[in-house]
Structure formats: C-alpha cells, structure tokens
Amino acid sequence: xxxxxxxxxxxAGVGAxxxxxxxxxxxxxxxxxxxPAGQRPLPLSAMDFRLxxxxxxxxxPETLIGRPTMVFFGFTYCPDVCPTTLSDISGxxxxxxxxxxxxxVVFITVDPExxxxxxxxxxxxxxxxAIRGWTGPANQVARAAEGFRASYERVPTEGGDYTxxxxxxxxxxxxxxxxxxxxxxxxxxxxxxxxIRRALTEVVEGAT
Amino acid sequence: MTKRSYINGxxxxxxxxxxxxxxxxxxxxxxxxxxxxxxxxxxxxxxxAYMTVRNTGEDTVTLTGLTTPLAVMPQIHETKTNADGxxxxxxxxxxxxxxxxxxxxxPGGLHAMLMKLQNPMIEGETFPLTLTFSDGGExxxxxxxxxxxxxxxxx
Numbered sequence: 247x248x249x250x251x252x253x254x255x256x257x258a259g260v261g262a263x264x265x266x267x268x269x270x271x272x273x274x275x276x277x278x279x280x281x282p283a284g285q286r287p288l289p290l291s292a293m294d295f296r297l298x299x300x301x302x303x304x305x306x307p308e309t310l311i312g313r314p315t316m317v318f319f320g321f322t323y324c325p326d327v328c329p330t331t332l333s334d335i336s337g338x339x340x341x342x343x344x345x346x347x348x349x350x351v352v353f354i355t356v357d358p359e360x361x362x363x364x365x366x367x368x369x370x371x372x373x374x375x376a377i378r379g380w381t382g383p384a385n386q387v388a389r390a391a392e393g394f395r396a397s398y399e400r401v402p403t404e405g406g407d408y409t410x411x412x413x414x415x416x417x418x419x420x421x422x423x424x425x426x427x428x429x430x431x432x433x434x435x436x437x438x439x440x441x442i443r444r445a446l447t448e449v450v451e452g453a454t
Numbered sequence: 455m456t457k458r459s460y461i462n463g464x465x466x467x468x469x470x471x472x473x474x475x476x477x478x479x480x481x482x483x484x485x486x487x488x489x490x491x492x493x494x495x496x497x498x499x500x501x502x503a504y505m506t507v508r509n510t511g512e513d514t515v516t517l518t519g520l521t522t523p524l525a526v527m528p529q530i531h532e533t534k535t536n537a538d539g540x541x542x543x544x545x546x547x548x549x550x551x552x553x554x555x556x557x558x559x560x561p562g563g564l565h566a567m568l569m570k571l572q573n574p575m576i577e578g579e580t581f582p583l584t585l586t587f588s589d590g591g592e593x594x595x596x597x598x599x600x601x602x603x604x605x606x607x608x609x
Contacts, residue, residue, distance in 0.1 A: 322495075325502035325568075326533050327541045329492055330561035333603040368495060372602040397540055404545075405527050405569050407500075415539035431535045432562040 285395045290315070290423030293393030297354070297382035300367040305380055307393065307423070314426075314445040315350040315419040319396045321357035321410050322369040330432060331414060336374035341439050345446055346376050354380045356398035356412045358387050420448040481591025483511025484551075488607040489583070489597040491568075494575040501525065501568035501575050503583060503597050504607070507549075508556035516588035517549040517557070524581040526570035533562055543567070548588070561605075575599045 320328035355361035366379030396413035414431035489505035
C-alpha cells in the first residue's frame with residue numbers, strides 16, 4: 247500500500263519533470279522559441295552577391311570580411327522605419343566613438359528600382375559618415391537578402407506608389423564574417439551598443 | 455479609408471451632438487504636444503511627422519484624419535514589426551483617445567505619413583498640420599521640421 251503510493255508519487259514526479267523539460271525545450275529551442283523564427287543568416291563567406299556602393303565601387307560579401315560588420319536592409323523612400331534605424335545606428339556609432347571606424351556599416355536597399363547609386367549617395371550623406379549604401383540589380387539584391395535570411399515585399403499604396411515591407415533587424419558579424427547577433431528594430435541604445443562592442447571584441451579573440 | 459472612418463464615426467457624432475451643448479464634443483479639449491518631423495530630400499519621398507495627442511477633456515475623442523497644405527495625401531499610418539523582424543506599414547484605423555489619455559505618434563509606431571509632398575520639408579521651417587476628429591472639430595499644430603537624422607522632438 248505504502249509502496250504503491252511511493253511508486254505513484256515517483257511516477258507523477260518523473261512526469262512533472264519531463265513536462266517541465268518539455269516546456270523548457272519548447273520555449274528555448276523548440277517551435278515556441280521567440281527569436282529564430284526565421285533562419286540564421288549565413289556566414290558572410292558563404293554568401294554570394296555583387297552590388298555597387300554609393301561611391302560606385304563594386305562590392306560583395308567578401309568586401310566585409312576582415313572587419314566587424316553591421317548590415318541592415320531598407321529603402322530611401324521609407325518615411326519611418328529606415329530614417330529611424332539610420333539615426334539609431336548613427337547614435338550607436340557616436341557612442342562607440344573611435345571604435346566605430348573599425349567597423350563596416352552597410353545599408354542595403356530592397357528597392358533598387360528607385361534607389362540608384364546617386365539616390366543612395368545623397369541619402370546616406372545625411373547620416374553617420376561610416377554608413378555605406380549598397381544597391382544593384384534586383385536579382386543581386388535578392389541574393390543578398392537570401393544570404394542574410396532577410397525578407398522584403400513590394401506593397402502598393404493608395405496614391406499609386408508603393409512601399410516595401412522588409413526585415414528591419416540589424417545583423418552583426420565578427421571580422422571573420424560569422425554572425426554574432428542581431429539587433430531588433432528600434433532596440434534601445436543600452437542594449438544595442440553592448441552588442442556591437444561584443445562584435446568588436448570578438449575580433450581580438452579571433453586574432454589570438 | 456478616410457471615408458470609411460467618417461461613416462464609422464457618424465453614429466458617435468450624432469449621439470454626442472444630441473447630448474452636449476458645445477459645438478464640438480471633445481475635440482476642443484485635445485492638446486497636441488512635442489510635434490516634430492524630419493526634413494525631406496526633395497518631394498518624391500513621403501515625409502513623416504510625430505507628436506503626442508492628449509485628450510484633456512471628459513469625452514472620448516476619435517482622430518479620423520489629417521490635412522495639411524504640405525502634402526496632398528496625409529494619412530495616419532502604423533508601422534508594425536512581426537516576430538521575424540519584418541516591418542510593414544499600413545494606414546491606421548481611427549484612433550480613439552479616452553478622457554485623460556494620450557496617444558503617441560512616434561518612430562516605429564503610429565505616424566503622420568505625408569504622401570505627395572507639395573514642397574520639400576526644409577530643416578528649420580515649420581508647417582501646419584490639422585487633425586480632424588469624428589465630432590467635426592479640428593486641431594491645427596505647427597510642426598517644426600528637424601534634420602533628416604533627428605531622433606526626437608528635442609534633437
């Protein structure tokens with residue numbers, strides 16, 4: 247009698263632990279995981295695309311390897327998200343001071359039809375001087391987005407124009423081109439700047 | 455969109471106009487604070503303006519639309535970012551503000567989207583923006599134009 251109770255309690259206990267482990271897995275690694283809803287971006291070394299920067303230079307993922315890198319997608323006809331991201335990034339770079347000069351900071355357009363090299367040059371000129379603007383043929387922009395696992399979509403607006411839905415996260419890579427982390431859209435500076443510092447310090451560790 | 459908002463707001467207007475003596479039921483108690491916008495590059499790109507809309511009165515107010523001589527198509531839009539980090543922007547539904555409450559139009563959320571600019575938005579200048587409410591009232595605010603890289607009303 248007594249023994250059977252113990253067995254029953256034991257079984258219930260094991261069940262409860264299993265349930266907790268299950269819930270834990272679901273939340274952390276399983277389908278309930280909050281962040282990696284999409285896939286992780288590829289390492290820069292595994293990407294393949296050819297674009298042009300705002301000064302007319304041919305660029306690609308290999309251009310970025312060797313220095314820590316911050317990449318984000320947007321478009322210059324974007325009234326809210328993109329100027330906010332660009333001014334957030336400008337603020338982070340100001341906080342980093344001289345260290346910012348050791349990074350690549352790249353804004354890749356998802357709207358190459360309107361964002362010509364000239365349009366990108368004019369636009370990035372209003373933000374932190376470290377920010378480079380990349381554009382190019384639509385198929386190359388698509389390949390870049392695929393590498394970063396970023397998505398974008400053209401959406402018509404009422405006035406006959408269009409806007410773009412797009413991934414607004416900022417991708418951070420170390421100097422070897424491995425993803426360090428991502429910064430969410432409009433993430434507060436006190437969280438964003440330490441993440442960037444992490445990408446910067448992983449260079450030092452990588453070098454030793 | 456605007457048309458539908460007015461139709462939706464109509465029963466409320468009729469209800470309130472029967473109950474209260476002043477010409478407008480609520481919108482005269484709306485205060486707009488900390489309005490700001492970013493300069494534009496030319497007129498081809500849409501602009502955006504931000505502000506806090508505070509209802510200091512005792513009636514619920516509903517913001518239904520915008521007008522400004524600066525843009526042919528000013529609309530309240532809302533940016534949403536989903537779990538995958540994808541941001542999208544769409545016209546917002548009408549915005550109801552309870553007595554004593556306020557609604558913030560701020561980067562990454564609600565904003566006054568200024569489509570088809572008539573003139574470039576030049577840093578240092580201001581432009582008038584009129585908020586229209588379901589009770590027929592209007593509130594006009596002079597919006598300062600800050601730099602393209604401005605982050606808030608004070609920068």
